[in-house]
Amino acid sequence: MAVTALFRHISKPQNYGPFCRIIGSATSLSAPIYENPFKTPFQVRSVTTPAEAVTGFDEMVTGSKRKYYMLGGKGGVGKTSCAASLAVKFANHGHPTMVVSTDPAHSLSDSFAQDLSGGMLVPVEGVDSQLFALEINPETAREELRTAIQTDGGTDVKDFINSMSLGMLADELGELELGKLLDTPPPGMDEAIAISKVMQILDSQEYSRFTRIVLDTAPTGHTLRLLSLPDFMDASLGKVMKLKKKLDSATSAIKSLLGKEEKRQNVSDKLEKLRERMAKVRDLFRDSDTTEFVIVTIPTVMAVSESARLHASLMKERVPVRTLIVNQILPPSATDCKFCEIRRKDQMRVLEMIRNDPELVNLRLVNAPLVDVEIRGVPALKFMGDMVWR
Numbered sequence: 001m002a003v004t005a006l007f008r009h010i011s012k013p014q015n016y017g018p019f020c021r022i023i024g025s026a027t028s029l030s031a032p033i034y035e036n037p038f039k040t041p042f043q044v045r046s047v048t049t050p051a052e053a054v055t056g057f058d059e060m061v062t063g064s065k066r067k068y069y070m071l072g073g074k075g076g077v078g079k080t081s082c083a084a085s086l087a088v089k090f091a092n093h094g095h096p097t098m099v100v101s102t103d104p105a106h107s108l109s110d111s112f113a114q115d116l117s118g119g120m121l122v123p124v125e126g127v128d129s130q131l132f133a134l135e136i137n138p139e140t141a142r143e144e145l146r147t148a149i150q151t152d153g154g155t156d157v158k159d160f161i162n163s164m165s166l167g168m169l170a171d172e173l174g175e176l177e178l179g180k181l182l183d184t185p186p187p188g189m190d191e192a193i194a195i196s197k198v199m200q201i202l203d204s205q206e207y208s209r210f211t212r213i214v215l216d217t218a219p220t221g222h223t224l225r226l227l228s229l230p231d232f233m234d235a236s237l238g239k240v241m242k243l244k245k246k247l248d249s250a251t252s253a254i255k256s257l258l259g260k261e262e263k264r265q266n267v268s269d270k271l272e273k274l275r276e277r278m279a280k281v282r283d284l285f286r287d288s289d290t291t292e293f294v295i296v297t298i299p300t301v302m303a304v305s306e307s308a309r310l311h312a313s314l315m316k317e318r319v320p321v322r323t324l325i326v327n328q329i330l331p332p333s334a335t336d337c338k339f340c341e342i343r344r345k346d347q348m349r350v351l352e353m354i355r356n357d358p359e360l361v362n363l364r365l366v367n368a369p370l371v372d373v374e375i376r377g378v379p380a381l382k383f384m385g386d387m388v389w390r
């Protein structure tokens with residue numbers, strides 16, 4: 001697909017729906033007054049959680065060099081809401097921003113309450129500055145790659161080699177199982193291809209203006225496998241490339257005799273480009289000057305345990321992590337709701353657990369309250385952004 005074809009414009013005005021009364025504040029001890037999007041001031045009740053911290057948004061927003069923020073965590077904790085709200089905030093601070101979902105189960109469209117599907121860059125309505133969203137369907141990205149390789153004769157490489165009586169090389173290529181890799185990809189592979197596609201888009205001159213890229217990633221398991229994948233891909237594709245070079249020199253004489261076209265050169269180029277992009281993805285994840293991985297969790301033992309494991313893996317892979325967002329914290333109950341009281345006590349215990357967890361203790365802890373409406377649409381995201389990203 002031509003890069004220019006990635007833009008799609010929304011002509012219909014969007015209805016964001018009513019928003020929003022809030023019942024808690026992000027870590028506030030002093031009960032600040034926030035303004036809702038309809039300009040009706042409302043009081044935010046305090047969430048009494050001791051470790052108040054800010055995400056250092058000033059630092060995040062400073063500078064026009066391109067920066068990447070990846071949000072990840074357990075399913076359903078609020079990754080998309082946090083990612084979308086960060087993107088809105090960057091855009092409202094003047095950064096041309098792109099928010100990208102590489103989660104096979106996209107929810108950016110739901111979060112923005114706009115249709116952002118289709119694998120193209122879509123402008124988000126209702127934001128002061130440039131904000132574009134992109135939902136990459138990892139399966140489609142994989143199919144595109146497969147078709148590109150097939151069209152250029154790539155899947156027939158093995159047959160072709162056999163027909164040239166180079167069976168030994170064919171076996172060697174077979175061992176690399178590139179075709180199988182695309183048929184039944186290991187978990188994380190689709191996302192790696194999707195991210196490499198994002199890199200391809202961002203590499204083009206046309207999109208060089210984007211200075212903030214926010215990635216809403218798939219739940220933890222995929223992220224972890226994704227991290228180790230570029231190395232694996234790099235090695236596999238590197239081997240394929242070497243083999244192809246050998247093959248090219250071995251067959252070029254025969255091919256020129258038979259007058260066959262050099263179709264496979266295209267395949268080689270594509271694989272080489274994919275390998276380069278995979279290597280770029282790997283480097284990007286580890287570059288603390290440009291990249292930050294933000295872990296999002298909720299105050300339950302299960303979610304926090306998973307976050308600790310995610311953090312340990314990210315550290316092992318040398319991915320920079322500074323912030324842990326604990327989302328959906330219940331505010332103190334204004335009524336004598338026993339259920340709410342018990343849940344909140346439970347949550348406070350979990351917050352204490354986070355503060356004492358050796359894996360998480362050094363992270364900036366940002367507590368975000370559970371609000372009494374769904375976070376949906378730009379005004380709601382703007383509101384969430386002002387609570388979380390400070």
Ligand SMILES: Nc1ncnc2c1ncn2[C@@H]1O[C@H](COP(=O)(O)OP(=O)(O)OP(=O)(O)O)[C@@H](O)[C@H]1O
Pocket residue numbers: 074075076077078079080081082103105107219327328329368369370371372373374375376
């Ligand atoms: N602080 C909050 N208060 C109230 N509702 C919230 C809050 N944060 C998120 N939500 C709601 O919780 C639901 C799940 O949020 P979201 O889609 O952002 O999670 P996710 O981690 O991206 O999920 P998935 O793993 O399925 O992609 C949404 O309906 C969202 O509006």
